[in-house]
Amino acid sequence: MLHRIEELEAIMEQHTGRLIRLAYYYVKDLQSAEDIVQEVFIKFYDNWQRYEERGELKAYLSRLVI
Template sequence: MNRDDLIEIMDQHTEHLLRIAYCYVMDLHAAEDIVQEVFIKFYRNQHNYEERGEIKAYLAKMTVNRSKDYLRSWNYRKVQLQSKFSLHAERRNLDGLVMRDEQQMIGEAILALPLKQREVLVHFYFNEMTIAEIANTVSIPESTVKTRLTRGRELLRNELSGIVWEVLLNE
């Protein structure tokens, strides 16, 4: 694989991989770093890649694994601790009357779910992956994907149940 091939692969898959990484780490800068590391690792170890399947799934799996590594890292825990202190100070300064768009509310509710449920919901609805593709990407059985989808939907339904939706009022 030459440089031009790598650039073409990056152009095709960067946005998709960024979405995956962001859904895990919930930080755009960290997600960008993760995707960059994935492409570097792919380029350096391209001789290990066997074209048995689709490159998109291979890169997605690498991104998921790197994202999980990041979540286990000391750097992530340190950033989380620092952000908790700064968010607490920011919340006191807000007047509490900030309006949110309904899509933003749904997105925040999804990102608030536990990682196991969040990852399958994001892959299923936003990345439009099948249950088999999700199982392959996350390295879990299909039955586990189905269970996590069901539990994730239930948690999401409970989280969003008390909200009056403007869209429904205007119909």
């Protein structure tokens, strides 16, 4: 479990800034953009087992934000 949390933290550190900018592009509100990204990471964490590394994680997370 700890390894999984550390891996998620690394993913969040790598992608959060870009995902917030993407969400902000759509909602034009920083707080809402941050909330959206937080929900995306919660959804990603809850469905981690079903995620298949077929494509890029960057694209997958971007689709969740949009």
